[in-house]
Each structure stands twice: as structure tokens, then as C-alpha cells.
Amino acid sequence: xxxxxxxxLGTGGIGxxxxxxxxxxxxxxxxxxxxxHGVAVDHDGLDVDELLAATEGxxxxxxQRASDxxxxxxxxxxxxxxxxxxxxGIKQAGADKGVAASVQADxxxxxxxxxxxxxxxxxxxxxxxxxxxxxxxPRVAERFAEADYEGVLxxxxxxxxxxxxxxxxxxxxxxxxxxxxxxxxATPGFLTGAAALAxxxxxxxxxxxxxxxxxxxxxxxxxxxxxxxxxxxxxGYDIETARAMTDEEIEELVxxxxxxxxxxxxxxxxxxxxxxxxxxxxxxxxxxxxxDLRNDEKPTTTTVTVTGETFDGEVATNTFELGDExxxxxxxxxxxxxxxxxxxxxxxAGDHGVFGPAELMPGF
Amino acid sequence: xxxxxxxxLGTGGIGxxxxxxxxxxxxxxxxxxxxxHGVAVDHDGLDVDELLAATEGxxxxxxQRASDxxxxxxxxxxxxxxxxxxxxGIKQAGADKGVAASVQADxxxxxxxxxxxxxxxxxxxxxxxxxxxxxxxPRVAERFAEADYEGVLxxxxxxxxxxxxxxxxxxxxxxxxxxxxxxxxATPGFLTGAAALAxxxxxxxxxxxxxxxxxxxxxxxxxxxxxxxxxxxxxGYDIETARAMTDEEIEELVxxxxxxxxxxxxxxxxxxxxxxxxxxxxxxxxxxxxxDLRNDEKPTTTTVTVTGETFDGEVATNTFELGDExxxxxxxxxxxxxxxxxxxxxxxAGDHGVFGPAELMPGF
Numbered sequence: 001x002x003x004x005x006x007x008x009l010g011t012g013g014i015g016x017x018x019x020x021x022x023x024x025x026x027x028x029x030x031x032x033x034x035x036x037h038g039v040a041v042d043h044d045g046l047d048v049d050e051l052l053a054a055t056e057g058x059x060x061x062x063x064q065r066a067s068d069x070x071x072x073x074x075x076x077x078x079x080x081x082x083x084x085x086x087x088x089g090i091k092q093a094g095a096d097k098g099v100a101a102s103v104q105a106d107x108x109x110x111x112x113x114x115x116x117x118x119x120x121x122x123x124x125x126x127x128x129x130x131x132x133x134x135x136x137x138p139r140v141a142e143r144f145a146e147a148d149y150e151g152v153l154x155x156x157x158x159x160x161x162x163x164x165x166x167x168x169x170x171x172x173x174x175x176x177x178x179x180x181x182x183x184x185x186a187t188p189g190f191l192t193g194a195a196a197l198a199x200x201x202x203x204x205x206x207x208x209x210x211x212x213x214x215x216x217x218x219x220x221x222x223x224x225x226x227x228x229x230x231x232x233x234x235x236g237y238d239i240e241t242a243r244a245m246t247d248e249e250i251e252e253l254v255x256x257x258x259x260x261x262x263x264x265x266x267x268x269x270x271x272x273x274x275x276x277x278x279x280x281x282x283x284x285x286x287x288x289x290x291x292d293l294r295n296d297e298k299p300t301t302t303t304v305t306v307t308g309e310t311f312d313g314e315v316a317t318n319t320f321e322l323g324d325e326x327x328x329x330x331x332x333x334x335x336x337x338x339x340x341x342x343x344x345x346x347x348x349a350g351d352h353g354v355f356g357p358a359e360l361m362p363g364f
Numbered sequence: 365x366x367x368x369x370x371x372x373l374g375t376g377g378i379g380x381x382x383x384x385x386x387x388x389x390x391x392x393x394x395x396x397x398x399x400x401h402g403v404a405v406d407h408d409g410l411d412v413d414e415l416l417a418a419t420e421g422x423x424x425x426x427x428q429r430a431s432d433x434x435x436x437x438x439x440x441x442x443x444x445x446x447x448x449x450x451x452x453g454i455k456q457a458g459a460d461k462g463v464a465a466s467v468q469a470d471x472x473x474x475x476x477x478x479x480x481x482x483x484x485x486x487x488x489x490x491x492x493x494x495x496x497x498x499x500x501x502p503r504v505a506e507r508f509a510e511a512d513y514e515g516v517l518x519x520x521x522x523x524x525x526x527x528x529x530x531x532x533x534x535x536x537x538x539x540x541x542x543x544x545x546x547x548x549x550a551t552p553g554f555l556t557g558a559a560a561l562a563x564x565x566x567x568x569x570x571x572x573x574x575x576x577x578x579x580x581x582x583x584x585x586x587x588x589x590x591x592x593x594x595x596x597x598x599x600g601y602d603i604e605t606a607r608a609m610t611d612e613e614i615e616e617l618v619x620x621x622x623x624x625x626x627x628x629x630x631x632x633x634x635x636x637x638x639x640x641x642x643x644x645x646x647x648x649x650x651x652x653x654x655x656d657l658r659n660d661e662k663p664t665t666t667t668v669t670v671t672g673e674t675f676d677g678e679v680a681t682n683t684f685e686l687g688d689e690x691x692x693x694x695x696x697x698x699x700x701x702x703x704x705x706x707x708x709x710x711x712x713a714g715d716h717g718v719f720g721p722a723e724l725m726p727g728f
Contacts, residue, residue, distance in 0.1 A: 021675045024567035027642075193561055193726065194684075200554055200698040201690040203388035278391075310694035311385045316687025320558075323671075323680025326565040330674035334564040341727025349713035360726065362557065363705025 004344050005043070006124040007032035007115050009140070011055040011099055013223075014156060014185070014332060015128035019048045021333045028337060032118055034111035038100030041118050046104060054102035112140060116147045123347075124152035124340045138165040141173060141180055150177035152343040156185030156336055160269045163276070163356070170354045179347035180354045184339035186331040187212055187287065188270040189357050191320075193335070194304045195270070196279055196358035198318035202308030205280040205364075206315070209305045210270055212289035213298035214328050220293050227254070230291060233266045259294035273356035279364045298324045302331070368708050369407070370488040371396035371479050373504070375419040375463055377587075378520060378549070378696060379492035383412045385697045392701060396482055398475035402464030405482050410468060418466035476504060480511045487711075488516035488704045502529040505537060505544055514541035516707040520549030520700055524633045527640070527720070534718045543711035544718045548703035550695040551576055551651065552634040553721050555684075557699070558668045559634070560643055560722035562682035566672030569644040569728075570679070573669045574634055576653035577662035578692050584657050591618070594655060597630045623658035637720035643728045662688045666695070 004027055008015040011033055022028045032041045033051060040046055100107040108114050115125065125144070127137055137155050144153060153173075166173075166182050173180050183189055187210055195208045216223055228250060232242035245253075254261070266289075271282035292299040302322040309315050322331060335357075342360045368391055372379040375397055386392045396405045397415060404410060464471040472478050479489065489508070491501055501519050508517060517537075530537075530546050537544050547553055551574055559572045580587055592614060596606035609617075618625070630653075635646035656663040666686040673679050686695060699721075706724050 017675070021567060024675060190561075190564055197554075197557055197561055198684070200702045201686060201694050202698065203385060310690055311381070311388060311697065312691055312694060314689040314691065314694070316689035318687050318690070319683075319685045320562070321683045321685075322565060323682050325678040325680035326674055326682070327676055327678065330565050330676060330678070333675065334566065335726060338564045338726030338728060342725070345715065345727070346710075346713065349710065349715035351709065351713035351715075357726075361706070362699060362702030362721075362724065363709070364702060 003027050003029055004123045004341060005029045005031045005121060006126060006340060007034075007119070007122050008126050008128055009034060009112060009115065010128040011035045011051075012128065013329070014336070015126070016052055016055060017329050017333045018126050018128060018336060019046070019052060021337055023048055025337065028341070031122060032115050033099060034108070034115055035098040036111060037107055038098055038102070038105040039108045039111045039114040040099055040102050040105035041114070042104055043118075043121055051099070051102045051104060054105070055098055112143060116144060116149065119144070119147070119149045119151065122151060123344050124154060125149075126336060126340060127153060127155040134159065134162055135165050137162065138169055141166065141178070142169055145169070145172045145176040145178055148176050150347075151179075152340060152347045153178055153180045154184050154336060154340045154343060155182050156189065156332060157183055158185070158188065158268055160267050160272045160282075163269050163272045166354045173354060174352045177347075177352050179343045179352050181339045181343045181360065182354060182356060183269045183273055184336050184357055186328060186335065187268060188273050189339065190331055190335035191302070191304050192270045192273050193339075193357045193361050194320035195274060195285075195306050196277055196361040196364065198304065198306035198320055199279050199308060199364055200362055201310055201316065201318055202306070203311045205306060205308040206284065207305075207307045208270070208274060208280060208285045209303075210268070210285070210287045211300065211304075212287075212302045213292075213300035213324070214289065215292045215296045215298045216328075217292070217294055217296045224250075227261075227291070227293065230261060230263065233263045234261065254293055259292060260299055261291045261293070262288070263291070264288040269356075273358050276356050277358035277361070277364060279358060367391050367393055368487045368705060369393050369395045369485060370490060370704060371398075371483070371486050372490050372492055373398060373476060373479065374492040375399045375415075376492065377693070378700070379490070380416055380419060381693050381697045382490050382492060382700060383410070383416060385701055387412055389701065392705070395486060396479050397463060398472070398479055399462040400475065401462055401471055402466070402469040403472045403475045403478040404463055404466050404469035405478070406468055407482075407485055415463070415466045415468060418469070419462055476507060480508060480513065483508070483511070483513045483515065486515060487708050488518060489513075490700060490704060491517060491519040498523065498526055499529050501526065502533055505530065505542070506533055509533070509536045509540040509542055512540050514711075515543075516704060516711045517542055517544045518548050518700060518704045518707060519544075519546050520553065520696060521547055522549070522552065522632055524631050524636045524646075527633050527636045530718045537718060538716045541711075541716050543707045543716050545703050545707045545724065546718060546720060547633045547637055548700050548721055550692060550699065551632060552637050553703065554695055554699035555666070555668050556634045556637050557703075557721045557725050558684040559638060559649075559670050560641055560725040560728065562668065562670035562684055563643050563672060563728055564726055565674055565680065565682055566670070567675045569670060569672040570648065571669075571671045572634070572638060572644060572649045573667075574632070574649070574651045575664065575668075576651075576666045577656075577664035577688070578653065579656045579660045579662045580692075581656070581658050581660045588614075591625075591655070591657065594625060594627065597627045598625065618657055623656060624663055625655045625657070626652070627655070628652040633720075637722050640720050641722035641725070641728060643722060
């Protein structure tokens with residue numbers, strides 16, 4: 001396999017960890033990273049350790065909030081527990097802030113344009129920005145297409161409705177020569193891929209059940225925004241009511257549940273992505289999970305079960321389970337880079353457009 | 365997705381069942397099939413039911429033996445329990461034999477050449493021939509390359525050493541424009557793909573353990589050849605000694621084990637295919653399983669476990685389990701056609717060469 005160069009948009013939780021995971025991958029070279037105020041580019045490969053040290057404060061939720069206020073952006077309205085802890089928050093200490101604090105970086109007012117300007121030699125871009133509005137990531141994709149970028153774009157978004165917005169832009173992405181993989185984190189992403197593979201025993205899939213467990217005690221402070229969004233999935237709440245809650249109200253709710261929030265029938269893009277891949281109807285997919293804010297141990301084992309009928313008339317259930325010791329972060333970033341690499345292969349061959357993770361698996 | 369046309373070489377167990385499974389796939393159209401003595405081609409789509417009825421006797425092992433004697437071929441030396449029950453055996457009843465008995469077919473002395481002659485409009489070819497000698501399937505691939513076939517070839521072979529023979533031919537296959545997927549059945553294939561996906565949580569994979577269960581009571585008579593080959597994996601046996609055994613000696617051995625044969629450290633291509641994909645060293649992969657010849661129920665649950673270390677330093681094990689009700693046949697043929705479809709996508713984009721199933725998964 002050729003070497004693959006990639007950029008990271010956003011150095012919140014996901015962006016930082018993607019850089020960290022890439023250190024273990026000989027054939028992946030991070031060459032650019034940015035946040036709101038800084039951009040670092042080195043076509044020979046960034047010094048990841050230095051950059052991570054410089055962006056250390058990026059995952060604090062208070063920083064996120066401050067940054068939202070400065071930029072006038074809406075609070076984050078997308079994503080849930082398992083992936084969307086990426087943040088545009090900025091380092092609060094040091095002479096500069098965030099990426100700009102790195103010796104490899106320059107301050108900028110137009111970080112995405114700066115990355116686009118360097119994108120001729122960048123094979124892939126991981127969009128690790130909070131999806132501030134539903135069409136934020138689709139609009140970022142559009143900007144790359146308008147600049148005739150011919151590489152790979154990967155995001156880790158989660159809401160079903162965003163997929164349709166990307167589809168609307170498919171022709172434009174195709175014309176530019178972009179291979180876009182949407183929803184390539186843990187769920188959708190890793191677990192959607194597992195469902196697509198598990199379906200291979202069957203000629204008809206009856207039901208896909210995705211059930212996740214996340215223990216977030218030590219990461220709670222860094223993931224308050226995510227928790228707020230997850231609350232929108234609870235009975236009696238929606239995005240608007242969750243957004244309107246004060247921190248105190250959220251604490252109260254968490255206390256009422258003894259720190260353990262259980263979610264059912266979440267609006268996760270797994271459903272539309274599996275339907276896209278022809279595996280089952282979106283309505284046959286259920287996503288739920290348990291978030292424990294007072295323990296790091298997972299409160300339940302992350303499990304994908306796929307029930308279907310074989311060609312010889314048997315009904316059976318195939319199961320994929322993640323070891324409880326695998327963190328949310330490991331299960332987001334490994335797959336994000338894994339799908340990125342697969343997409344680069346497709347892109348180099350000339351296979352462009354919008355793909356869900358399940359479409360990069362064996363066909364159903 | 366476009367419609368995909370495909371041919372099946374060999375109408376033994378795997379070939380027949382691939383045709384049957386394809387009936388459930390709207391976008392897969394079988395347009396050609398052959399065995400030693402007959403070839404059926406219909407570019408609008410074969411009548412699968414009629415063809416299956418005509419080739420009904422093809423999976424009898426006695427027929428296999430008779431056919432080997434007629435053709436002067438060596439007995440089958442490749443494959444094991446889970447996939448290699450494809451057979452060149454021929455129908456023993458009716459005016460014609462095997463495929464030639466179909467109203468859609470013509471008798472032939474050169475079935476593969478006949479398929480090659482029609483291959484301009486065939487997107488993919490499933491090679492469901494017994495790999496009579498280790499280089500039999502590689503030589504079949506060579507013939508397609510020599511004829512400048514520009515499509516997909518898929519096999520379900522299992523022995524590690526065959527992969528190298530395909531690699532030696534990679535340049536020739538690439539030059540012709542062929543995308544060859546080797547080992548795309550249950551194991552390797554389905555389970556190698558599962559291991560590749562399960563590895564995504566980790567930055568380093570310590571161990572992959574593939575453990576299968578097959579219950580074969582009702583299929584024992586049809587799979588005597590396969591059982592003989594599996595015996596070669598038992599302690600104290602190898603391919604030569606197993607081949608030299610009489611049917612009576614095999615019966616005796618099966619009796620000694622009360623019909624249940626347990627295998628450890630099998631030479632299965634899973635190891636080299638996972639190493640090829642950069643996931644782990646071949647020596648970190650173990651393959652074994654239990655074959656029950658007196659029950660149709662699986663004697664053990666088919667399970668893939670992948671143990672590795674995450675980027676944040678945790679060691680964990682991810683697990684993929686197949687429902688016990690899924691037959692060997694379902695787990696061979698679904699994935700074989702699934703990888704075939706994925707390969708067609710790569711092929712159409714211009715991505716040629718030799719691929720293991722794990723290389724068609726998210727990159728590691």
C-alpha cells in the first residue's frame with residue numbers, strides 16, 4: 001500500500017485522537033491540522049506529539065462554549081455519546097491558543113481555506129469538526145468540491161438526516177473527484193460495518209440491533225456538550241429542550257438517574273446507512289445504549305446483533321461484541337482511519353461519490 | 365448499484381448453492397455455468413431452478429471419484445470442511461450428465477474456454493471447482509488473463525500456500541484488468557473479514573483465533589471427500605496419508621472419534637490473508653474447529669476472537685459469533701457473492717490485482 005497523507009479539520013477530542021492513533025500506522029502520515037484560529041501544515045509529516053501538547057485544552061466543554069460565543073455559531077446540535085465529543089474549543093493557556101500555539105502552526109482566520117490551498121498533496125481529510133448545524137459538514141464538503149479537491153473526505157457524524165444532505169451534493173462531489181465517507185466513527189461506522197458483515201449469512205435481514213455502553217466518569221467534564229445532546233434522545237426531550245437546559249438542570253437530571261442514562265430508539269444514521277447499502281429497511285434498525293457518568297467501566301457491553309433468514313430457510317442471529325476494555329475513543333478513531341484508508345483506495349481507482357461505511361463492506 | 369452478471373465454474377455444492385443464493389439478489393444475474401461436460405449460457409439470465417434440477421447429482425462423492433478417474437486428475441488435495449465441498453461430480457441419471465442435462469446447456473469438452481469466449485459481458489466469475497492440485501485455481505486464473513478477461517474472479521480456496529501462487533501471477537492479472545479475490549468463502553473469507561473488522565479497535569493485534577463448528581449428519585454422504593481432507597489436519601496425518609486411506613479406514617477413524625473430529629492449528633489461508641492485509645503476523649492466527657458427522661446441529665459455535673491493544677493502552681478482545689442455525693453453506697455462499705459484488709465495484713473503478721477478503725475491509 002502506498003503512503004497516505006491526511007489532514008484533520010478540528011483538533012478537539014476526535015481530531016487529537018485521530019492524530020495520536022495515526023502514530024501507530026506506518027502508512028498514514030498526518031500533514032495538516034487546524035482549528036478555528038490556527039493551521040499547521042508539514043508535507044513531510046507533522047510532529048504529532050508537539051501538536052497534541054499545544055492543543056491540550058481543546059476538549060474542555062467550557063472552552064467549547066466560549067468559542068461558540070465568539071464565533072456566533074449555534075451550540076452543537078448533532079451527534080451523541082459515542083463520537084461527537086470533537087470540539088472547537090481552544091487552549092486557554094499559553095501565548096497563543098489551540099493549534100496556533102504549536103511551533104508548526106500559523107494563526108489564521110480561514111483555516112479550512114488554508115487546508116484547501118494545500119490539498120493537492122493531501123490524500124484524505126478527516127472532518128473532526130462539531131456539526132454545529134445539520135448542514136455544517138455538508139457545507140464543508142461543498143467547499144472542498146468547489147475547490148476541485150480530488151481526494152477523500154471522511155466524517156464521523158451520527159444523525160440520520162445529515163446523510164440526505166450529503167446525497168443532495170453527491171453529483172457535485174462526484175464531479176470534483178471526491179470520495180466522501182459519512183458516519184465513519186463508532187456508531188454509525190464501526191458498528192454499521194459489523195452489521196453489514198454479519199448480514200452475509202442471510203438472504204433477508206429481519207432486524208439489526210445496535211446497543212452501546214460507554215463509561216465516562218473521567219471524561220465527563222470534557223464531554224458535557226455530548227451529554228447534553230444525548231439527553232435529547234431521552235423520552236420527553238428533544239434537541240430544543242435539551243439545548244435550553246441549564247447546567248444545573250442537567251446535573252439534576254443526571255442525579256435523578258444516579259449517573260446512568262439509558263437510551264432507546266436513538267436517531268442514529270445507522271438506520272439510513274444500512275438501508276442505503278440495501279441490507280434492510282431503516283425501520284428494522286434500532287440503536288440504543290447506556291451512558292454511565294460515574295464509572296469508567298462500560299455499564300453494558302457494546303453489541304451488534306443481526307437476525308435474518310438464510311437461503312436454506314433458517315432464522316438465526318449473528319453477534320459482534322466489543323471488549324469492555326475498548327474505550328469509546330478507540331472505537332471511534334480506529335474505524336475512522338480504517339474507513340479513510342479504504343476510501344483512499346477507492347478514490348485512487350476513480351470511485352467517487354458519497355458512501356456509507358456499510359457500502360465499503362462486502363455487498364449484500 | 366448496476367446489475368452484475370456472473371458465471372459459475374463448477375456446479376458441485378458451492379456452485380449450485382451460489383446459483384441458489386443469487387436468486388435472492390436482485391442485482392446479481394447468473395448468466396453462465398459449467399461443469400466438466402456441459403456449459404450453459406444465457407446473457408439474459410439462466411433459469412436457475414431448471415439448471416439446479418439438472419445438476420442435482422453433482423455433489424455425490426462417488427461421482428467425484430468416478431469423474432477423477434475418468435479425467436485422470438489427482439484426488440482433491442485442497443480445502444477443508446467449511447467450504448471445499450464443491451465437486452466436479454456428475455449426474456448419474458438421465459439422458460445426459462450434469463450441466464449438459466439442462467435444456468439451457470450444450471455438451472462440451474472445453475467448458476472453461478467456452479465461458480471465456482462469452483466473458484466480454486460477464487462481470488464476475490466464481491471459481492467453484494475443486495482445487496485438484498494446489499496450482500489448479502491459479503492456472504485457471506492464468507487462462508482468463510491470457511484471454512484478456514477484464515472482470516472479477518473469485519475463489520473459495522483455503523490452503524495458505526495457494527495464495528503465494530496467485531501472488532506470482534499478480535502482474536499478469538493486473539495487466540489483463542482482472543480483480544481476483546482469493547479465499548472468499550466462510551473461512552477464510554467471512555471469518556477473515558470479521559477478524560479484519562474486529563481489529564479496528566486496536567493499534568496492535570496480538571492474536572486472532574478462528575474456531576468453527578460444522579454439523580454434517582445429513583450432508584455426510586455428500587462430503588466424504590471433504591472429510592478425508594480434514595483428516596489430513598488431524599494429529600498424525602497429512603495430505604498423503606489421508607489420501608491413501610480406504611473408505612473403511614476413514615469410517616473406522618470416524619467411529620473411533622464417535623463421529624466428532626476436532627481440529628487444531630489447521631493450515632488455513634486466514635493466516636497469510638490477515639498478514640497480507642497488515643493486520644497481524646500469520647503466526648498470530650490460529651484456526652481450528654469441530655466437525656460432527658452424526659448431528660446436524662453445530663458441535664460448537666463458530667467464533668472469531670481478536671485480541672489486541674488499543675491506542676490508549678488497554679488490552680481487550682472483540683468477538684464475532686455466527687448463530688448456530690446458520691449452515692456452512694449459508695456462510696460460504698453469502699460471503700462469496702458479497703465479496704464478488706465488492707470486487708466488481710473495485711474492478712469497474714480500475715482497481716486490479718490479487719486481493720484477500722481482509723483487503724476489501726476497512727484498512728488497518
